[in-house]
Amino acid sequence: xxxxxxxxATETQVTHGQRxxxxxxxxxxxxxxxxxxxxxxxxxFSDSQYxxxxxxxxxxRWYQHYFGSAEWMLATRTSFKVAFLTMIVAxxxxxxxxxxxxxxxxxxxxxxxxxxxxxxxxxxxxxxxGAFYAYVQLKILYTITGLxxxxxxxxxPLVVIVTGAALKSYDMxxxxxxxxxxxxxxxxxxxxxxPQIRFAVITGALLAFLTSFDEVVVAMFISGGDNPTLTRxxxxxxxxxxxxxxxxxxxxxxxxxxxxxxxxxxxGQKK
Amino acid sequence: xxxxxxxxxxxxxxxxxxxLKLFGxxxxxxxxxxxxxxxxxGWLFYVSFIGADGSFSLENYERMLKRKSxxxxxxxxxxxxxxxxxxxxxxxxxxxxxxxxxxxxxxxLCLITVLLPFWTSLLVRTYAWLVLLQxxxxxxxxxxxxxxxxxxxxxVHNMTGNLIGMVHIMLPFLILPVYGAMRAISRDYMKxxxxxxxxxxxxxxxxxxxxxLPGLFAGSLMVFILCLGFFVTPAVLGGGKVIMVSMQIVSNxxxxxxxxxxxxxxxxLLVMTFAILWVASRFLRLEQMTGGGGH
Numbered sequence: 001x002x003x004x005x006x007x008x009a010t011e012t013q014v015t016h017g018q019r020x021x022x023x024x025x026x027x028x029x030x031x032x033x034x035x036x037x038x039x040x041x042x043x044x045f046s047d048s049q050y051x052x053x054x055x056x057x058x059x060x061r062w063y064q065h066y067f068g069s070a071e072w073m074l075a076t077r078t079s080f081k082v083a084f085l086t087m088i089v090a091x092x093x094x095x096x097x098x099x100x101x102x103x104x105x106x107x108x109x110x111x112x113x114x115x116x117x118x119x120x121x122x123x124x125x126x127x128x129x130g131a132f133y134a135y136v137q138l139k140i141l142y143t144i145t146g147l148x149x150x151x152x153x154x155x156x157p158l159v160v161i162v163t164g165a166a167l168k169s170y171d172m173x174x175x176x177x178x179x180x181x182x183x184x185x186x187x188x189x190x191x192x193x194x195p196q197i198r199f200a201v202i203t204g205a206l207l208a209f210l211t212s213f214d215e216v217v218v219a220m221f222i223s224g225g226d227n228p229t230l231t232r233x234x235x236x237x238x239x240x241x242x243x244x245x246x247x248x249x250x251x252x253x254x255x256x257x258x259x260x261x262x263x264x265x266x267x268g269q270k271k
Numbered sequence: 272x273x274x275x276x277x278x279x280x281x282x283x284x285x286x287x288x289x290x291l292k293l294f295g296x297x298x299x300x301x302x303x304x305x306x307x308x309x310x311x312x313g314w315l316f317y318v319s320f321i322g323a324d325g326s327f328s329l330e331n332y333e334r335m336l337k338r339k340s341x342x343x344x345x346x347x348x349x350x351x352x353x354x355x356x357x358x359x360x361x362x363x364x365x366x367x368x369x370x371x372x373x374x375x376x377x378x379x380l381c382l383i384t385v386l387l388p389f390w391t392s393l394l395v396r397t398y399a400w401l402v403l404l405q406x407x408x409x410x411x412x413x414x415x416x417x418x419x420x421x422x423x424x425x426x427v428h429n430m431t432g433n434l435i436g437m438v439h440i441m442l443p444f445l446i447l448p449v450y451g452a453m454r455a456i457s458r459d460y461m462k463x464x465x466x467x468x469x470x471x472x473x474x475x476x477x478x479x480x481x482x483x484l485p486g487l488f489a490g491s492l493m494v495f496i497l498c499l500g501f502f503v504t505p506a507v508l509g510g511g512k513v514i515m516v517s518m519q520i521v522s523n524x525x526x527x528x529x530x531x532x533x534x535x536x537x538x539x540l541l542v543m544t545f546a547i548l549w550v551a552s553r554f555l556r557l558e559q560m561t562g563g564g565g566h
Contacts, residue, residue, distance in 0.1 A: 010372070011461035012471035026369035029362055030384040036399045036439060037388045039409075043402065050407045093299045100296030106287075112297055119308055121548060123500025125517035126537045129524055130311030153307045156300055214392035216503050217517075231394055238398060238507050242405065250395040257391050 041254060044247035051244050062248040072233065072249065078223065079213055079230040082144060086151040086212035091205040093152065094159025099189065101160075102167040113164075117157040124217040127154070132221040142225035150218050155208035162207065166200030167193075202267045206260045213256060312541070319534035331535035341519075341536075348515045351430075351505065352498035355437045356445075359494050362438065363445040364487065370446075371453035382450070389443035397504045400436040401427055404508075428510025436508045441497065445490035452486025453479075485555055492551050496544055516540050 005017035016023075039053060044062055046055030066072050097116060101109050119127065131150045132141070140146035170193065178188035194201070219229040230249065237243050322328030335341045370381045388396060403409050404427040411423040426432050456479060464474035502517040509515075516536055523533035 010471065011458055012465045012469070012474045014471045022365060022369055026366050026381075029366045030381060033388050033439070033442065034384050036403060037391050037396055039403065040395065040399050051402050053409050093303065097297035097300035100293050100298075103296075104290040104293035106290045106294055108294065112294070112301060115304060115309075116297075116300060119304060121496065121544060122308065122312065123517055123537075123540050123544060125500060125502055125520050126312055126315065126541055127308060129520065129533060129537065130315055131307060132524075133314060133530075134307065134311040149303065149307050153304055156304065160300070210390060214394070216394050231392070234394055234398070235503065235507075238394075238401070242401060246398055247402070250392075250398055253392050253395050261386070261390055 038254065040247050040250040044244075044251045046244070046247075049244060051242075051247055062244045065245045066248045066252075069245075072230075072245070074226075075228045075230045075233045076252075078144070078147075078227045082147045082151060082223075082227075082229060083209045083213035085144065085148045086155055087205050087209040089148060090152040090155040090159050090208040091201065094156050094204060094208070095163050095201055097156070098160045098163035098167060099193075102164060103172070113160075116160045119153050120157045128218040128221040131218060135222055141222060142227055144227055146222050147219065147227065147229070148212075150222060151212035151215060152208075154215060154218065155211040158207040158211060159204035162200045162204040163197060166197040170196055199267070203264050206264050210257065210260055214253070312537075315534040315537050318530050319538045321531055323531070331531045332539075334532065335535060335539065344514050344516055344519050347513060348499060351433065351437065351501075351513065351515060352495050354434055355441055355498050356491050356495045358434070358438045359441050359445040360487065360491060363442050363490070364449060367446045367449040367453055367486075368483075371450055371456075385443050385446050385450075388439065389447070393440050393503060396440055397436050397507050400432065400439065401507060404432050404435065427508055429512050430509070432508040432510070433505050433513045436504045437498065437501065440504060441494045444493045444497065445487075448490040448493070449483060449486040452483045452489075456482045488551075489555055492547070492555075496547060499544055499547075500540060 005020070006015050008014065009016045009019060042055065043051040043053050045058050045060065046052050047057035047059035047061060048055070101113055101116075127150070131146070135141040135143075135146045138146075140149075172193075174196075175185075175188045175193050178192045179185060183191070214231065215229075216231040216235050219232045220235060223229045223232050230253070234246055234249060237246055319331050320327055320329065322330045366385075370378050370385075373381060405411075406423040406425065408427075410426065414420055415423065426435070460478050460482070461474055464478045465471075469477065500517050501515060502521065505513045505515050506518055506521075509518075517540065520533045520536050520540070523529045523536065
């Protein structure tokens with residue numbers, strides 16, 4: 001241990017002992033990053049109104065409350081439906097766009113790319129009230145269609161960025177080879193290019209799902225009626241009081257995120 | 272000779288057509304963004320110039336200049352954004368440095384602690400802080416049992432709680448680009464600096480730090496921009512005491528149904544955001560900012 005402390009840790013011969021403060025600091029920060037993310041999980045099994053940690057009496061009463069509530073179940077179904085449909089729409093649209101921008105080297109590509117990532121830059125509140133107004137005119141307020149369209153716009157930048165990055169490190173000459181051997185462009189793309197960028201496409205799809213599933217501000221305005229999302233109801237409940245049911249719902253959301261992350265690790269990463 | 276030239280022009284035209292067709296593949300995405308985002312926001316621009324009587328007027332903007340409450344809201348917004356960005360730099364930069372110096376395997380393991388909150392719903396994390404920081408919450412309980420303070424301290428529904436929550440939510444946005452930039456710095460540079468006689472401190476500040484700046488700049492910019500338009504966390508953890516621009520926009524619509532006032536605020540927020548981005552884009556590529564997304 002002592003030898004480790006006095007051994008150089010960097011190219012500039014700073015020893016581990018001399019920068020022990022950095023290690024302590026880093027560990028504290030990492031703990032502070034993770035703990036508040038995960039602490040709702042054990043807390044949600046507390047029997048008390050105040051969500052003790054560690055729970056004195058363990059119970060599943062907040063889960064029973066959640067699963068027994070028609071309102072929460074409706075919201076859960078809406079959220080899953082919208083997130084799934086957003087993934088189904090945003091992924092092909094985003095991949096096509098990324099491919100189009102990558103392959104055509106015309107002047108507007110730069111401007112089009114900037115347009116593609118604007119949904120990330122525009123404050124969400126503006127997207128929300130803009131969509132709210134537009135949806136009243138289009139008569140798609142509080143509909144699944146409207147939610148999916150808005151969430152697709154929010155998810156597109158992620159799909160385009162992730163797919164675009166993969167295309168940059170992909171050698172287009174392979175696709176050209178397939179085409180010179182007689183394959184039409186779409187076939188060359190589907191059989192040669194797509195399989196090689198599939199990891200990025202899967203990551204993009206999972207990100208699209210999560211973007212929609214976790215989105216609050218836009219959903220606050222354009223979801224409701226027969227189609228409220230989980231996040232919208234959670235936010236409204238949070239504004240009133242600290243309802244422990246939210247802890248059980250949060251746990252389920254953390255679970256969904258974890259599953260998505262694991263899927264991304266399994267399928268979304270090159271070995 | 273003439274035939275060859277026609278041929279050449281024809282080929283070039285074909286190529287241009289082909290490129291246009293390829294560009295056309297992005298049209299569904301462009302169309303969606305235009306219809307769902309750009310047009311409605313453009314309409315908000317228009318509405319912001321319409322007065323209460325329905326004619327063109329600047330009253331929505333005049334009100335913003337005249338009323339003290341609006342000045343306070345903008346000051347709060349910038350205060351929160353600067354403080355959050357500053358704290359994120361102070362906390363995130365050392366952590367990114369720490370992780371970037373680790374061997375691959377360990378670094379990936381540590382990165383999970385950054386990616387896990389990054390992927391988790393910000394509403395869930397905001398809620399967690401609400402539970403942790405409340406009077407009967409864990410932080411107060413532990414601090415009292417450790418003897419740090421005697422009475423439960425009010426840490427939520429005020430600026431403190433809001434800042435804690437926002438820093439926690441924004442940290443990954445700062446750490447990921449900084450980490451990316453640091454990872455790309457060759458270790459040989461530091462070795463060279465050391466060989467040439469620079470001490471560790473000098474080598475760090477004259478070699479390593481400048482090379483990590485693009486990442487730090489990109490990350491801070493992303494955090495600042497996101498903070499300017501932030502809504503959920505201040506609305507929940509600020510408890511009505513921290514009112515930021517986006518919250519005022521929402522209450523202008525939800526409570527007062529005043530689209531003119533809301534739109535004018537929105538326009539100012541949007542113009543500020545894009546002005547900052549425009550200035551920044553002269554120093555760095557926008558792609559760098561989003562380098563953290565999903566990797």
